[in-house]
Amino acid sequence: MAIITECAESQEERILPLLSPQTRARHDLSKRSDVIPPFYAAMDGEELDRRIATARAQLGERLVILGHHYQRDEIIRYADYRGDSFKLAQLAAARPQADYIVFCGVHFMAESADILSASHQKVILPNPAAGCSMADMANIAEVEECWQTLTDLLLQYPETDRTNGEKPMQPLTPRELEYSTMSMPRRLGESTLGEEAAIIPVTYMNSAANLKAFCGRNGGVVCTSSNAPAVMKWAFSQGKRVLFFPDEHLGRNTALKYGIPEEHMAVWNPKNPLASDEEEEALQQASIILWKGYCTTHMRFNLQQIQKARADYPGIKILVHPECRREVVAAADLYGSTEYIIQQIEQAPAGSQWGVATEINLVHRLAKEHPEQFIFCLDPIVCPCSTMYRIHPAYLAWVLEGLLKDEVINQVSVDGEIARWARVALERMLSLAA
Numbered sequence: 001m002a003i004i005t006e007c008a009e010s011q012e013e014r015i016l017p018l019l020s021p022q023t024r025a026r027h028d029l030s031k032r033s034d035v036i037p038p039f040y041a042a043m044d045g046e047e048l049d050r051r052i053a054t055a056r057a058q059l060g061e062r063l064v065i066l067g068h069h070y071q072r073d074e075i076i077r078y079a080d081y082r083g084d085s086f087k088l089a090q091l092a093a094a095r096p097q098a099d100y101i102v103f104c105g106v107h108f109m110a111e112s113a114d115i116l117s118a119s120h121q122k123v124i125l126p127n128p129a130a131g132c133s134m135a136d137m138a139n140i141a142e143v144e145e146c147w148q149t150l151t152d153l154l155l156q157y158p159e160t161d162r163t164n165g166e167k168p169m170q171p172l173t174p175r176e177l178e179y180s181t182m183s184m185p186r187r188l189g190e191s192t193l194g195e196e197a198a199i200i201p202v203t204y205m206n207s208a209a210n211l212k213a214f215c216g217r218n219g220g221v222v223c224t225s226s227n228a229p230a231v232m233k234w235a236f237s238q239g240k241r242v243l244f245f246p247d248e249h250l251g252r253n254t255a256l257k258y259g260i261p262e263e264h265m266a267v268w269n270p271k272n273p274l275a276s277d278e279e280e281e282a283l284q285q286a287s288i289i290l291w292k293g294y295c296t297t298h299m300r301f302n303l304q305q306i307q308k309a310r311a312d313y314p315g316i317k318i319l320v321h322p323e324c325r326r327e328v329v330a331a332a333d334l335y336g337s338t339e340y341i342i343q344q345i346e347q348a349p350a351g352s353q354w355g356v357a358t359e360i361n362l363v364h365r366l367a368k369e370h371p372e373q374f375i376f377c378l379d380p381i382v383c384p385c386s387t388m389y390r391i392h393p394a395y396l397a398w399v400l401e402g403l404l405k406d407e408v409i410n411q412v413s414v415d416g417e418i419a420r421w422a423r424v425a426l427e428r429m430l431s432l433a434a
Contacts, residue, residue, distance in 0.1 A: 036127075040394045045074070048393040052078055055400035063403065064098040066091060066113070068105035069338050070359040074393050075104050084338040085109055085205040085224050090430060092116050092123075100403055103412070104391045106130045110412040111209040112222075115419045116426060123412045124403075126395035132206050137293035138246035140210045142270040146291075147201070147218070149273060150243065153283060154198055199289075200239040202231060204247045206295075209414045209422045211245070216424035223429060225322050225337035228254040230432045236287075243268075245291030249298070253322040253329050255288045267292050298323035301357040305378040306331045309355035318378070319344055320357035328357060338362065345370060 056063065056078060066088050067079025076082055081091045085105070092101060092113035101123045103110040110125040117123060201220035203211045212222050219238065223231035232254050235242045244251035248267060255265060266279070266286035274280050283289060301324050309316055319341055320332040329335045334344060341358060350372035356363045357378045367375040402409040414422065
C-alpha cells in the first residue's frame with residue numbers, strides 16, 4: 001500500500017518541452033542539446049513501447065541497457081540491469097561483449113561507464129540534457145583553486161594540532177618554509193599516497209569526469225553513497241585530511257559515522273572562499289573539508305515531515321538517504337544508499353510501515369512491488385528528479401532505432417587523458433568493499 005504523492009506542476013512540459021508541439025515552438029532548437037525528431041516526439045506510449053521492444057530484440061547481446069533506480073517505470077522495464085551509481089559502474093565494466101551501452105541515468109554516470117568500458121564499446125545517453133544539478137555545483141576551475149589555496153594555507157601550518165583545542169602554530173618564516181618544504185619527504189597536497197600526504201581528494205560519483213581525473217592525479221578516489229564509509233576509512237589511512245566534494249551532506253553524514261566530530265569539519269564555499277579569519281582557522285583545524293553542494297531532491301526533506309509521519313502512523317520506521325541534511329539523518333531510524341534502502345524494504349516482514357526520504361520514482365516502485373507493506377514518500381509534493389526524468393521513452397526509441405542503422409546518437413565520449421586519470425580514481429573505488 002502506498003500514499004500517492006503529486007507533483008506541484010507538470011513535469012513533462014517543464015522538463016521535456018520538445019516533446020510537445022506547443023512548448024517546442026517556444027524554444028530555439030539551435031541552442032538546445034536535447035533536440036529530438038518530431039516524428040518520435042509525436043508517438044504515443046504504445047507505439048514507443050513497440051519500437052523499443054523490437055529494436056532491443058534485434059540488437060540482442062550487442063546491446064546492454066543500464067537503468068538507474070530513479071528512472072521512470074516506462075524506462076526501467078527495458079533495463080537489463082538496474083541499480084544505483086555504484087552498482088551500475090561495476091556493471092558497465094562487466095559486459096565486454098556488448099557493443100553498445102545505453103545508460104538510462106544522467107551524464108556523469110554515462111561518463112563513468114565510458115571510462116570503465118572496453119575500447120570497442122560505445123556509451124549512449126538517450127537525452128544529453130540529463131545532467132545533475134549537484135554535479136554542476138563543482139567545476140574543475142573551482143576545485144583546482146580550492147586545492148591550491150588549501151595547499152598554500154596548510155604549508156604554513158604543517159603541524160596543526162586538532163585534538164586539544166589550542167590555536168594553530170604561527171606561520172613559518174620564508175626561510176623556515178623553504179627548509180621545511182625541501183626537507184619534507186612529500187609536500188603537503190602533493191600527488192602522492194601514504195601517511196605523509198596531507199590532503200586526499202574524494203569526489204562523489206555525482207561529478208564530472210575531469211573532477212574524477214583530478215582525484216586520480218592527486219592520490220584520491222571516487223565514492224558513492226553505497227561505499228562512502230569504506231572510502232572515508234581508506235582516505236584517512238592515506239592522509240591527514242580529506243577534501244570531499246561536491247555533496248556537503250553526504251560528506252558530513254559519512255564523517256560523523258566514521259567518528260569525526262563536527263568541530264573538526266569545515267565547509268568550503270566556492271563562491272566566497274575564506275570569507276573571514278574564522279573560516280581560515282577552521283580550515284587549519286579541520287580533518288575533513290566539505291564542499292558546499294547538495295542534491296535538490298534530498299534537500300526537500302525536513303524534520304517536520306518526520307514528526308508528522310510519526311504522529312500520523314505510530315510505530316512507522318523512517319528510512320532516509322545520506323544526501324539529506326544531518327538533522328534529517330539523525331532523526332531517522334535508518335539511513336543509507338539507494339541500494340541499502342531497497343534492501344531494507346525487501347527484507348522487511350509483511351505489515352511493515354515505512355516513511356522514505358528519497359526520489360519519488362523509486363519510492364512508488366517499492367510500494368508497487370511490496371503491497372504487503374505500507375510505504376510512502378515523506379514529502380507529499382515531491383517531484384521526480386528533474387534530470388533523471390529527462391530520459392523519456394521517445395529518446396530511448398530514437399537512439400535504439402539509430403543503432404539498427406549503425407547510427408550512434410548522443411554518444412558520450414571522455415577525452416583520453418581525462419579518462420586515463422579518472423579510471424585510476426574509479427578503479428581505486430571499485431577495489432574497496434562497499
